[in-house]
Amino acid sequence: MIKAALSEHELNKLSTEELKDKLLELTKDRDTDPLSKKIQFYKNELKPFCDELSRRNELLNAEEQLPIVVGLWLPVWSTIPFQDILPGRIHDQSYQIFHNDGYYANIARYVPGHKVGFLQKLSSFLLVYDLMLIQKYDVQNGQWFIQNVGIEQAFRMRYPLTADKAEDWFTKIAESKLKTSSQTDPLQTPDLKNLDEATVKRFKQAYLATPQLEHLYIDRDFRLVKSQREAKQRPSYTIAVRQR
Known part of the structure; x- marks a missing residue:
């Protein structure tokens, strides 16, 4: 104890x-x-x-944190509500992946069998639902700057979502969609036609916000993160450990 x-x-x-x-x-x-x-x-x-x-925390300067954060992290505990808008998340198959090109992804897997219309329909097909929120990251005026740039969805058979598979999915989307789009395009609401209306509304509210992020502590293997969807929102806290 x-x-x-x-x-x-x-x-x-x-x-x-x-x-x-x-x-x-x-x-x-x-x-x-x-x-x-x-x-x-x-x-x-x-x-x-x-x-x-x-x-x-020895790395107080956000610029110094940029190279440290690149890699694949497991969020082992968090009070961020976004990923649990849907029920049924498999917590040990959730990932945060930072690429060194300024893009990162929050990836989560959900299992069927809950009282969400499309999830119930998946049960008979033994499918799972994977969700990826893609964001751009940078440092501006000494602070982390985060921008939501896309949401991707995938229906898959019930094989584990390993770190390799999550990384491959993010890399494929980044290469095929993100780098070919205009950097000046206005932020568009994502296509979430597979979700019910109430869930879509909550996702869109979170997606169109400008998140704030601060590393209360960071080293090469451990991150303690304070984040807010917007300035007036209650802060959330995440503990993440590096997988690679």
Whole structure:
């Protein structure tokens, strides 16, 4: 059993690696909790560890963070509501992939059998639904600048969505669609005809926003990220570990 509540003195005595390990232990198997429960869990238990780790961040300059972030990451715990707009997400088949060309993707897999019309129809075909949110990233005025540029969907047989398959899917879309489009094209709402009306509305609201992102802590293997869909929204927190 992990002792979550530590005094400031005890936190100061922990090494940076021990702080990261504590966060991973505390959040293990908790990413499937309801969002409201995760928000309270952050406030009541995780925040002191996150605050202390943030004070240890040696890469405060966003420009210095750019080369560090490139690669494939597993979001092991998050309070971002976007990916769970749909029920049934397979949490260990969710990925964040940053390419060194300024594009990155959030990829998630969903299983059928839930009370969402098109997901129920998939059950008899043993299909799964993969969703990819594609974004551009850069640093402007010393801050991370994020822009949503596309949403992709795919229906597949129930084979695991491995890191290799997720990477290949993102690379294929980036090469075939993103780099051939005009950089000055206005942001268009995505085609989400396979989803029900209420879900489409929530996706479009999130997609048309300009996300804000800040690394409270980052090194080559661990990221603690604070993000907001827009300035007035409640901040979300994500813990991600590098897979490669």
